[in-house]
Amino acid sequence: MSATQPGRLMFTEMTEQPSVLRRLLSQGARPIAEVAEQIAARRPRFVLLTGRGTSDNAALYAKYLLEIRLGLPCGLTSMSTTTAYGAKPDLADCLVIAVSQSGGSPDLVASTTAAREGGAITLAVTNNPDSPLARASEFAIDVLAGPEQALPATKTYTAELLALYLLVAALAGEDGTAAAARLPELAERVLARQEEVRTLAARYRFAERMVLTSRGYGYPTAREAALKLMETSYVPALAYSGADLLHGPLAMVDNVSPVIAIVTDGRGGEALRPVLDRLRDRGADLMVVGPESALAGASAGFALPTEGLVEELQPILEIIPLQLLAYEVTRARGQDPDAPRALAKVTETR
Known part of the structure; x- marks a missing residue:
C-alpha cells in the first residue's frame, strides 16, 4: 500500500x-x-x-x-x-x-x-x-x-x-x-480475507442507514462496528441488542436498509436466533457475521473460524471483519478512513 x-x-x-x-x-x-x-x-x-x-x-x-x-x-x-x-x-x-x-x-x-x-x-x-x-x-x-x-x-x-x-x-x-492462545492465528486468517470483505462492502456503498444487532458478548461488537461505520463512512448506523430491537425499532427494518447481525457461537447466538427469524420474515437485507452454521438464510455473510474458541473471546475476532468493512465501505464512497471529519485522536470531554 x-x-x-x-x-x-x-x-x-x-x-x-x-x-x-x-x-x-x-x-x-x-x-x-x-x-x-x-x-x-x-x-x-x-x-x-x-x-x-x-x-x-x-x-x-x-x-x-x-x-x-x-x-x-x-x-x-x-x-x-x-x-x-x-x-x-x-x-x-x-x-x-x-x-x-x-x-x-x-x-x-x-x-x-x-x-x-x-x-x-x-x-x-x-x-x-x-x-x-x-x-x-x-x-x-x-x-x-x-x-x-x-x-x-x-x-x-x-x-x-x-x-x-x-x-x-x-x-x-x-x-x-x-x-x-489461538486468537493471533485466527485473526491472521480473518485479515487474509480482505477481498471477501471488499465484495461485501460493494453491497453497502450507497446505504443510507444501517442497523446492527447482537446479544450477549456480541452486543459490544455491534456497538463498536456501528461506531466504526459512522466515524469513517458517515453512514448512520444504529446498534441494538436483539431483545431491544424487537421492542419497537424492528418496525423500521425493511428490505432496503441493511441489517448486520453478529452471532456468537454460544448462548448469545442462541438467544439471537429468534430475532434472525423475525428479520428474515420482514425480508431484511441481512448480513450475518458468525459461525458457518449461522449464515443459512442470510442475504450475505462472513463465516468466522470460531472452532475451539470460547464464546467470551469471540468478540475479539468478530470485530475484525467489521473493521475491514468500515474501511472498505469508506474507500468505496471516495473518503479517507484516516481522516474522519471533525474528530481528534484525544477527545477532551469534561
Missing part, C-alpha cells in the same frame, strides 16, 4: 492486531495477573466501568464478563454526575475500571480521581501507561498495542478486550492465556 494512499494508517494498524494479541499474551499476561491478585485481595463487591467511544464498548464487554464469570454486579458510569454536578459518591468496596486508549480525556481523569477519593479501588486499562489516567489510578494495565496514529481505533480495541478478558480470568483464579 502506498504511503499516501487513503486509509493507509487504519489498514496498517488493523493488520498489526495479530502481533499485538501475541505481545499481550506473552508479555502482558503476568503483569495483569499480578494486578488482579492485588485487587482480588481487597474483595470488591461492585464494579463501575468508565469509558468513552470505542473504550466504552470495551467497558461494556467487561461488564458482561464480570457479571457472568464472577457474579459481580456492574454498572457503566455517568461521568457527568461527578464532573458536571459535583456528586461525591461513597464507593467503598467498589472497583472502578477506567478504559481509555490515550488515557488523556479530562473527564475520565476527573471521575477516576473522584472515585479514588470516594474510597474506590481504581484501575486504568490504557495504551499509555504514563498517561494522566494511569497516574490518577491506584492500579494500571498497559494493553501494549503500540502507537496508534489512525483516528479510528482498531488495534487498541481488540487489545483492550483481551486485556480485560485476562484480568477477569485472573480475578477468577484462572490463567486465561491457554483459551486465548
